[in-house]
Amino acid sequence: MSAVPPYLFFRPRVVRTERLSPTLLRVVFGGExxxxxxxxxxxxRFKLFLPQxxxxxxxxxxxxGLDWYADWRALDPAVRGIMRTYTIREARREPAEVDVxxxxxxxxxxxxxxxxxxxxxxxxxxxxxxxxxxGGVDFQPPKGTDWVLLTADETALxxxxxxxxxxxxxxxxxxxxxxxxxxxxxxxxxxxxADITWLIRGTSPTVLDTLTAATLPEGTPYAWxxxxxxxxxxxxxxxxxxxxxxxxxxxFTGYWRRGSTEDDLLTAEA
Ligand SMILES: Cc1cc2nc3c(=O)[nH]c(=O)nc-3n(C[C@H](O)[C@H](O)[C@H](O)COP(=O)(O)OP(=O)(O)OC[C@H]3O[C@@H](n4cnc5c(N)ncnc54)[C@H](O)[C@@H]3O)c2cc1C
Numbered sequence: 001m002s003a004v005p006p007y008l009f010f011r012p013r014v015v016r017t018e019r020l021s022p023t024l025l026r027v028v029f030g031g032e033x034x035x036x037x038x039x040x041x042x043x044x045r046f047k048l049f050l051p052q053x054x055x056x057x058x059x060x061x062x063x064x065g066l067d068w069y070a071d072w073r074a075l076d077p078a079v080r081g082i083m084r085t086y087t088i089r090e091a092r093r094e095p096a097e098v099d100v101x102x103x104x105x106x107x108x109x110x111x112x113x114x115x116x117x118x119x120x121x122x123x124x125x126x127x128x129x130x131x132x133x134x135g136g137v138d139f140q141p142p143k144g145t146d147w148v149l150l151t152a153d154e155t156a157l158x159x160x161x162x163x164x165x166x167x168x169x170x171x172x173x174x175x176x177x178x179x180x181x182x183x184x185x186x187x188x189x190x191x192x193x194a195d196i197t198w199l200i201r202g203t204s205p206t207v208l209d210t211l212t213a214a215t216l217p218e219g220t221p222y223a224w225x226x227x228x229x230x231x232x233x234x235x236x237x238x239x240x241x242x243x244x245x246x247x248x249x250x251x252f253t254g255y256w257r258r259g260s261t262e263d264d265l266l267t268a269e270a
Contacts, residue, residue: 006134007046007127009064010034011057014122015097017115022181023154025102026089027118029126035096037088037128040137041166043159043226043253044088048100049081049125050114057123058082068127077263081125084111084262085255087158088128098128101161103154109261138251139163139224145249146219147172148192151207151235154179155255156226157186163224164190172217176207178227208234212242222249229254 015030049058058081061071072080089099102115129136139159141148148171152160157177167173173194178201179185185198199207208231223245225235236252239245257265 005066006129006131007136008036008130009060009068010037010126010128011123012098012126014118014120014124016120017118020101021179021184021186023103023179023184024157024186025104025115025118027100027102027115028097029100029124030095030097032096034091034098034128035093036130037091037096037098037126038130038132038134039088039091040129040132040134042137042139042163043156043224044129044134044162045085045136045138046088046129047127048084048086048111049127050084050110051123052079052082058125060125082110082114083266084109086111087156087162089158089162091128098126101158103157111262138253139166140251141222142248144220145222147174147217147221149173149216149221149223149239150175150177151211151223151225151227151232152177153207153227153231153255154184156253157184159226161186161188164188164192164194167192167194174214174216176210178204178207207231208238211235212238216243220249221245223251225250225252226255229257 010033012029012031012034015028018026020026051058059079060081061068086100089101091098105112107113150160169191171192173192175196178199180201182200223239225232232252232254236250239250
């Protein structure tokens, strides 16, 4: 039996954009082929490829085989499509569309810059899941979890929104979400019993200070931490060493690192 890869490449176009808040911009991608995208929900990740300045569509290796990553790295960095990691906020069939919520951080990075200028018809490429069990969902509370702890910044807010939608009715949740602007406190739909604290950067105490001072529920926790990498590491250390949470009860992901582009992080990993 031949194994079907859980991710495939797509070349959709921007259908529309929607400003969700001062920092968050939803870009809706569309095209019939996107009907094949199957999100695992929660914090489902995918790879986005953007054109370089002056290009109308991102350059990808030909052919796009299982070795696409090595082939992509072998292309000229000034020519190959710019690769970034994002979260599928929602994938729909009719019409076939995928929503991606971009945290705009000014003119600093190509993805943020691209999103701010995105117009209907703009072409991108996605390496997106076509099976629910695709290895790109990190939020996996083990059996026996009594309550869920979430921390996020605006880059992880789309993932938190997906997690809160997915959690079963009545699940106790304590969430700390740090955003840039009071109007970034977007509505979050959930059937969970969620206690959400919004923190405004520069005005409120930091997530670390708030979590350190918090009284947390009894019972077996499952902690999911995402956002700026240095902050996430400090939060994890606090949970491991001060709260003595067992390692398997903590899932942590640096979504970005201050002072490093995503390309820098990939080069450091290689
Ligand atoms: C699994 C996963 C899921 C993600 N999902 C989302 C998502 O749904 N929405 C989303 O907006 N982001 C998401 N991110 C984060 C996103 O990939 C990074 O913010 C990425 O660096 C943006 O690319 P860029 O081209 O704009 O900036 P880069 O070229 O990568 O970086 C340029 C500069 O900007 C800085 N920078 C990057 N992001 C920020 C930021 N948010 N605020 C301030 N400075 C920043 C970097 O430190 C660097 O100095 C996700 C990351 C991961 C790993």
